[in-house]
Amino acid sequence: MKVRDYDAELKALGDKAKALKAKKVQQLGELVAATGADALDLNVLTGALLSAVQESATPEKLEAWRSEGAAFFQQRGKKPRA
Structure with a gap:
């Protein structure tokens, strides 16, 4: 039976959540620029x-x-x- 490394799994999930949040922030910035709202x-x-x-x-x-x-x-x- 293989022992699960819960700490490593939690860290991996946390890293994935951070990456998804960073991508969302980047996409929102791109959206603001694409609509021309960055001129406001x-x-x-x-x-x-x-x-x-x-x-x-x-x-x-x-x-x-x-x-x-x-x-x-x-x-x-x-x-x-x-």
Whole structure:
């Protein structure tokens, strides 16, 4: 019977979680740049994001944003790459 090294497994899972979080942060930065939002003042961008996550965002508004986001990515996929 092989003995499991729980400490090593926990460390590996922790390392994987850190890598996934780093990738998510990188992708969010790329998203901000791709949408042109990186040209906004940091406080304006923060306010816009806070507004988007407020409880006052209705399901209809969230669906409209989802549709706009999907259209953005579909349009970007059709552009010729330089």
